Amino acid sequence: VAPGSRCLLLLLLLLSIVGAPALGDPGPLEDVVIDRYYIPKICLREAQMGDFIRYHYNGTFKDGKKFDSSYDRGATVAGVVGVGRLITGMDRGLQGMCVNERRHLIVPPHLGYGSIGVAGLIPPDATLYFDVVMLDIWNKNDKLQITTLSKPERCNRTVENSDFVRYHYNGTLLDGTPFDSSYSKDSTYDTYVGTGWLIKGMDQGLLGMCAGEKRSIIIPPFLAYGEKGYGTVIPPQASLVFSVLLVDFHNPKDGVSLEHLEVPESCKRRAVTGDFVRYHYNGTLMDGTLFDSSYSRNQTYNTYIGKGYIIPGMDQGLQGVCVGEQRRVVIPPHLAYGENGAGDKIPGSAVLIFDVHVIDFHNPADPVEIETVFRPEGCNVTTRNRDFVRYHYNCSLLDGTRLFSSHDYEKPQEVTLGANKVIEGLNSGLLDMCAGERRVLIVPPHLGHGESGARGVPGSAVLRFEVELISMEEGVPEGYLFIWHGEPPANLYEQMDLNKDGGIPADEFSTFIKTQVAEGKGRLMPSSDPEKVIADMFRNQDRNQDGKITPDELKLKSDEDQEKIHEEL
Numbered sequence: 001v002a003p004g005s006r007c008l009l010l011l012l013l014l015l016s017i018v019g020a021p022a023l024g025d026p027g028p029l030e031d032v033v034i035d036r037y038y039i040p041k042i043c044l045r046e047a048q049m050g051d052f053i054r055y056h057y058n059g060t061f062k063d064g065k066k067f068d069s070s071y072d073r074g075a076t077v078a079g080v081v082g083v084g085r086l087i088t089g090m091d092r093g094l095q096g097m098c099v100n101e102r103r104h105l106i107v108p109p110h111l112g113y114g115s116i117g118v119a120g121l122i123p124p125d126a127t128l129y130f131d132v133v134m135l136d137i138w139n140k141n142d143k144l145q146i147t148t149l150s151k152p153e154r155c156n157r158t159v160e161n162s163d164f165v166r167y168h169y170n171g172t173l174l175d176g177t178p179f180d181s182s183y184s185k186d187s188t189y190d191t192y193v194g195t196g197w198l199i200k201g202m203d204q205g206l207l208g209m210c211a212g213e214k215r216s217i218i219i220p221p222f223l224a225y226g227e228k229g230y231g232t233v234i235p236p237q238a239s240l241v242f243s244v245l246l247v248d249f250h251n252p253k254d255g256v257s258l259e260h261l262e263v264p265e266s267c268k269r270r271a272v273t274g275d276f277v278r279y280h281y282n283g284t285l286m287d288g289t290l291f292d293s294s295y296s297r298n299q300t301y302n303t304y305i306g307k308g309y310i311i312p313g314m315d316q317g318l319q320g321v322c323v324g325e326q327r328r329v330v331i332p333p334h335l336a337y338g339e340n341g342a343g344d345k346i347p348g349s350a351v352l353i354f355d356v357h358v359i360d361f362h363n364p365a366d367p368v369e370i371e372t373v374f375r376p377e378g379c380n381v382t383t384r385n386r387d388f389v390r391y392h393y394n395c396s397l398l399d400g401t402r403l404f405s406s407h408d409y410e411k412p413q414e415v416t417l418g419a420n421k422v423i424e425g426l427n428s429g430l431l432d433m434c435a436g437e438r439r440v441l442i443v444p445p446h447l448g449h450g451e452s453g454a455r456g457v458p459g460s461a462v463l464r465f466e467v468e469l470i471s472m473e474e475g476v477p478e479g480y481l482f483i484w485h486g487e488p489p490a491n492l493y494e495q496m497d498l499n500k501d502g503g504i505p506a507d508e509f510s511t512f513i514k515t516q517v518a519e520g521k522g523r524l525m526p527s528s529d530p531e532k533v534i535a536d537m538f539r540n541q542d543r544n545q546d547g548k549i550t551p552d553e554l555k556l557k558s559d560e561d562q563e564k565i566h567e568e569l
Contacts, residue, residue, distance in 0.1 A: 043098035049082030054136035145218035161194030248286030263343035267322035273306025369442035379434035385418025386475030388526025473526035
């Protein structure tokens with residue numbers, strides 16, 4: 001064949017292959033014509049022979065006249081593909097489709113209803129045109145498909161059968177059509193797992209989850225609502241897709257769970273039932289949502305433990321704490337606020353997590369705790385009530401918060417012991433001390449500033465004092481400003497009336513008393529201001545307040561006390 005003839009022959013062959021219009025009608029179709037006019041970007045699965053599928057379609061003739069439509073019936077079509085239950089053209093045309101894929105199918109008569117047609121609906125030898133969208137694909141051998149979307153770093157426990165779970169979810173069909181959401185109800189879905197309260201697929205899909213974990217769970221129909229579907233939102237034989245966030249879970253048999261975050265090296269005492277505890281806390285739900293905090297109020301929570309004043313889980317969770325300990329207390333709902341929750345911040349059946357910092361605790365029966373840090377050798381004279389003492393101190397809370405210190409002032413603190421001038425616990429702690437002795441005192445609030453506290457001192461606070469006794473002076477009995485070391489002079493008034501004019505003014509009185517002290521015949525009530533003590537003595541004796549003491553006015557305190565006794569009798 002000449003080169004020019006060979007080129008012409010090849011061109012004719014090519015035109016015949018592509019069906020050039022110039023060569024005429026190629027004749028009746030031999031197979032289904034498939035036009036994949038929409039293919040989703042993500043196709044996780046294609047319909048295979050034997051798969052169960054759900055789809056919508058419109059069926060028309062070549063002229064566009066509709067002969068059937070699943071949309072008009074308001075129900076999808078469901079069936080098995082590739083096993084002869086559909087017309088042959090549809091069986092072939094649906095294979096390989098993805099969920100949400102759309103196809104135009106042209107089915108020739110011999111792959112449709114042939115030369116017989118369908119009486120009153122499809123004439124003989126009709127070519128059929130279908131517009132199809134695939135909605136669901138599954139197989140009887142399918143298993144649950146679980147994809148973990150996110151998972152917390154810490155996961156100490158996972159869901160098991162018989163656990164009670166609280167979770168949020170979005171539920172869609174396989175094509176993305178939503179049918180339900182807990183978020184729209186603004187409430188978690190709460191239920192037991194593995195006890196038949198959920199569809200089988202969800203029962204299985206929640207197992208092994210951590211609180212805070214997110215999962216995608218694809219459930220085939222036979223593990224969901226099967227042939228019946230559910231109401232108008234879930235068709236028969238529908239695969240379900242759940243996006244699940246597990247908020248929390250617990251088991252009805254759970255007790256309180258403790259995590260010791262920080263325990264002081266020195267823990268001499270642990271809290272027990274009946275102790276009064278002051279603590280700070282942050283309270284969160286299992287997903288981290290803060291529902292309460294003592295820090296936000298800048299005030300500790302103060303309560304007795306083991307006596308039912310707080311939720312049972314916290315009553316248990318605070319047992320055995322040390323001062324300064326930081327502890328995490330995880331409380332199941334049956335030991336917290338139960339099915340009803342509390343207010344608008346704690347949902348029903350919520351697991352609660354308390355991060356607790358124990359500031360201090362005490363028992364109402366506690367005495368002052370005294371630790372002697374240093375005691376001088378040869379300590380023969382010790383303090384008693386009514387003694388006048390000078391001491392230095394540092395005062396703090398048990399968590400180390402500094403409150404007061406005598407070192408902030410120019411001189412030590414001065415006080416008469418037993419005169420109700422200092423808190424009872426400090427007074428007790430200063431008794432039986434030697435000059436130069438150092439002590440640490442732990443003062444419970446009932447011997448300190450009580451439930452109300454004081455300026456700078458929180459209510460019900462245990463106080464820690466570091467004290468050092470600088471000096472001490474022997475005191476006088478209660479109610480006395482001056483005592484004689486022996487018997488007083490028989491002619492006391494005459495000796496006191498130095499100028500013998502029949503009246504004792506303040507200066508004579510003061511001179512006389514100072515002389516008695518200097519000669520060791522008596523002593524004044526110890527004080528940082530002896531002049532004031534003498535002035536108080538003079539004022540007591542100058543009964544008519546005329547500036548001088550007369551013989552009738554001058555009386556010893558012992559004589560006054562005797563007179564009162566006789567009057568009472």
